[in-house]
Amino acid sequence: xxxxxxxxxxxFVILGALLFVYGYFFSEAVPFYTPDSxxxxxxxxxxxxFMFIFGAMMLALxxxxxxxxxxxxxxxxERELNRAERKRQRAIAKRELAAGAPDDSADAIPxxxxxxxxxxxxxxxxxxSTLSKSDDPSSTLAKSHDANSAGGSSADQKSDDITPTKxxxx
Amino acid sequence: xxxxxxxxxxxxxxxxxxIGIGFxxxxxxxxxxxxxLAGHRIPTWVTGLAFLSANLGAIEVMGMAASAAQYGxxxxxxxxxxxxxxxxxxxxxxxxxxxxxxVRSVPEYLKRRFxxxxxxxxxxxxxxxxxxxxxxxxYAMAKVFQILLHWDMNVSILLAAAVVLVYVFLGGLTxxxxxxxxxxxxxxxxxxxxxxxxxLHIGGFDGLSQRITNMxxxxxxxxxxxxxxxxxxxxxxxxxxxxxxxxxxxxxxxxLVIQRALAAQNVRSAQRTPLVAxxxxxxxxxxxxxxxxxxxxxxxxxxxxxxxxxxxxxxPLMMGLMYPNGMLGLxxxxxxxxxxxxxxxxxxxxxxxxxxxxxxxxxxxxxSDKHYLWVGRIATAGGILVSILAAYLVMNFPxxxxxxxxxxxxxxxxxxxxxxxxxxxxxxTPKAAFIGLVCGTIATVAHYFLSEMVKIEPDxxxxxxxxxxxxxxxxxKTLTYQTVMAGNFWRAIYGFLxxxxxxxxxxxxxxxxxxxxxxxxxxxxxxxxxxQLPKEPWYLSPTFLGVTALLITIVINIxxx
Numbered sequence: 001x002x003x004x005x006x007x008x009x010x011x012f013v014i015l016g017a018l019l020f021v022y023g024y025f026f027s028e029a030v031p032f033y034t035p036d037s038x039x040x041x042x043x044x045x046x047x048x049x050f051m052f053i054f055g056a057m058m059l060a061l062x063x064x065x066x067x068x069x070x071x072x073x074x075x076x077x078e079r080e081l082n083r084a085e086r087k088r089q090r091a092i093a094k095r096e097l098a099a100g101a102p103d104d105s106a107d108a109i110p111x112x113x114x115x116x117x118x119x120x121x122x123x124x125x126x127x128x129s130t131l132s133k134s135d136d137p138s139s140t141l142a143k144s145h146d147a148n149s150a151g152g153s154s155a156d157q158k159s160d161d162i163t164p165t166k167x168x169x170x
Numbered sequence: 171x172x173x174x175x176x177x178x179x180x181x182x183x184x185x186x187x188x189i190g191i192g193f194x195x196x197x198x199x200x201x202x203x204x205x206x207l208a209g210h211r212i213p214t215w216v217t218g219l220a221f222l223s224a225n226l227g228a229i230e231v232m233g234m235a236a237s238a239a240q241y242g243x244x245x246x247x248x249x250x251x252x253x254x255x256x257x258x259x260x261x262x263x264x265x266x267x268x269x270x271x272x273v274r275s276v277p278e279y280l281k282r283r284f285x286x287x288x289x290x291x292x293x294x295x296x297x298x299x300x301x302x303x304x305x306x307x308x309y310a311m312a313k314v315f316q317i318l319l320h321w322d323m324n325v326s327i328l329l330a331a332a333v334v335l336v337y338v339f340l341g342g343l344t345x346x347x348x349x350x351x352x353x354x355x356x357x358x359x360x361x362x363x364x365x366x367x368x369x370l371h372i373g374g375f376d377g378l379s380q381r382i383t384n385m386x387x388x389x390x391x392x393x394x395x396x397x398x399x400x401x402x403x404x405x406x407x408x409x410x411x412x413x414x415x416x417x418x419x420x421x422x423x424x425x426l427v428i429q430r431a432l433a434a435q436n437v438r439s440a441q442r443t444p445l446v447a448x449x450x451x452x453x454x455x456x457x458x459x460x461x462x463x464x465x466x467x468x469x470x471x472x473x474x475x476x477x478x479x480x481x482x483x484x485x486p487l488m489m490g491l492m493y494p495n496g497m498l499g500l501x502x503x504x505x506x507x508x509x510x511x512x513x514x515x516x517x518x519x520x521x522x523x524x525x526x527x528x529x530x531x532x533x534x535x536x537x538s539d540k541h542y543l544w545v546g547r548i549a550t551a552g553g554i555l556v557s558i559l560a561a562y563l564v565m566n567f568p569x570x571x572x573x574x575x576x577x578x579x580x581x582x583x584x585x586x587x588x589x590x591x592x593x594x595x596x597x598x599t600p601k602a603a604f605i606g607l608v609c610g611t612i613a614t615v616a617h618y619f620l621s622e623m624v625k626i627e628p629d630x631x632x633x634x635x636x637x638x639x640x641x642x643x644x645x646x647k648t649l650t651y652q653t654v655m656a657g658n659f660w661r662a663i664y665g666f667l668x669x670x671x672x673x674x675x676x677x678x679x680x681x682x683x684x685x686x687x688x689x690x691x692x693x694x695x696x697x698x699x700x701x702q703l704p705k706e707p708w709y710l711s712p713t714f715l716g717v718t719a720l721l722i723t724i725v726i727n728i729x730x731x
Binding site: 001011018019 | 494
């Protein structure tokens with residue numbers, strides 16, 4: 001869902017800049033009278049500046065919320081994968097115990113694992129290779145998550161890669 | 171007023187954004203729920219501001235300023251006696267039922283609580299009301315174009331209607347809500363400088379009080395002990411008519427505003443929606459009522475403020491006087507934004523009620539979701555078309571505000587009695603609700619008809635009214651009001667009482683619904699829907715927020731006593 005702050009921020013930045021520039025270059029101050037005195041007033045400039053600042057704040061807030069949401073969802077995904085991994089480990093250990101021969105019981109039983117941990121871990125036939133550091137999805141995500149938290153361009157890239165399921169916030 | 175290219179540019183940029191949002195959201199409108207209820211995924215701050223902006227049409231901006239120029243600061247009673255208590259009541263007591271019962275519209279609630287005829291009557295009357303209200307916004311918009319830009323009235327009406335049609339047709343409720351939020355901030359930026367500059371110019375609030383010689387125009391309650399005040403109504407009529415019936419009737423039962431809260435993510439967000447709106451609403455008289463008072467003092471006599479037309483033109487004329495080019499474009503954009511948000515709010519409410527409560531219920535049941543999505547879009551176009559006709563009807567009323575309160579007194583006043591009994595008294599029966607609602611509405615229309623009739627001398631009545639001529643002297647004493655607004659207040663009270671008493675009495679003699687069918691719909695039979703949600707900090711609780719809003723309102727009333 002489109003974050004309303006983005007179009008709103010953009011509109012106010014454009015209108016604010018337009019008013020400010022027009023006020024600065026193309027309009028002259030007019031005397032504004034109060035009961036006691038008068039002062040020169042160029043109304044376009046202060047209003048334009050306020051609108052520009054407001055628009056910029058909205059855009060920044062939209063960006064912050066987008067990154068924060070992506071970050072939170074990455075964390076949730078990471079926790080979900082960790083849970084699945086723990087279940088898988090427990091299932092393997094259980095089978096090893098039942099078979100009484102730990103070294104020969106590395107093969108997972110697909111049906112059981114699919115029930116416990118749906119997704120990418122169910123079809124693992126060689127736990128050793130599946131859990132190698134380079135292939136472990138949770139560790140990969142953890143790295144991405146760290147990079148994302150650190151901010152900068154990698155964070156931007158990561159947030160673009162994610163399609164948030166729920167982008168709104170209270 | 172010299173409108174230049176920069177002003178047109180500001181207006182053009184705004185229009186392009188409004189339409190662009192509609193196009194951006196079009197691809198997300200897959201189901202009818204997306205189109206009509208925004209998929210229940212809008213954040214609270216957005217629904218809250220949309221709740222406020224949907225009501226921020228012509229009534230708030232031009233209507234309130236016109237009333238302030240006509241009646242004085244007592245116009246702020248519409249906010250501080252009317253809106254705020256009603257919004258708090260809606261949040262704390264009624265929203266849990268609306269949201270918790272998972273209804274898609276207010277008429278649907280009536281169907282589940284009572285019966286099909288009650289729903290049908292409400293759906294039809296609501297459809298008529300929204301179209302009439304939508305027409306007001308169109309008329310106001312065209313009037314501004316005509317006076318400030320010297321555009322032809324017909325062209326202005328068609329242009330404004332076309333813009334609203336495009337973005338509502340494409341993006342449905344979501345597009346309407348998003349644009350309402352943008353419009354809210356535009357209105358602030360476009361109108362706030364007017365109040366600030368006006369106050370600076372005349373020496374602040376003290377200067378304003380000194381220049382307005384009629385003390386009743388600058389005090390809220392000072393002259394409310396009798397009808398000898400600019401509003402022409404005493405405190406009983408004010409509290410009963412405006413503070414209770416009209417305000418609660420509008421804010422608690424009008425689907426136009428309720429629909430925004432129903433788009434929230436959960437019941438607690440829905441409850442907070444009116445409260446998010448209530449806090450800015452408390453301070454809105456500063457940019458709506460105040461310019462009307464300032465116009466009385468600042469505008470040169472040559473502008474003849476005080477005639478029928480110029481009351482409504484108080485804000486546009488002030489803008490012409492105080493804003494330079496550029497700001498003038500922004501001010502005009504703010505006015506246009508307010509009219510468009512008001513119109514779009516009515517149109518989205520209309521298409522939802524028409525599609526779910528009229529078309530799906532009585533014309534074509536069991537069609538595909540895609541079919542209803544298209545019907546909603548066609549209803550949007552049809553609603554706007556009829557609004558254009560309604561715009562021409564509005565031209566015959568003294569002020570926009572008088573016209574709107576008249577419509578509210580017809581429909582919302584009796585409806586509030588039906589809701590009050592239906593939601594809080596389990597014994598209320600479907601038959602009683604239907605009869606009460608119909609009779610209450612007839613009573614308000616009859617009251618209006620008779621109060622207009624007594625203004626005519628018996629000898630001059632048209633032929634078809636001649637049999638009623640002997641009644642005129644008798645009715646004249648009770649049905650003559652000092653102002654149109656006073657008539658609206660008392661009409662609302664009578665409509666409410668007729669509906670309430672009839673519904674109550676008939677309920678005692680007719681068969682109520684079974685209690686198990688009313689779970690989730692009536693107070694006392696339902697668990698709190700928010701009980702399933704995780705606990706939240708005390709300062710976010712609707713009760714705390716509501717009480718705070720009421721306390722601020724009371725303080726303001728005391729200050730401006």
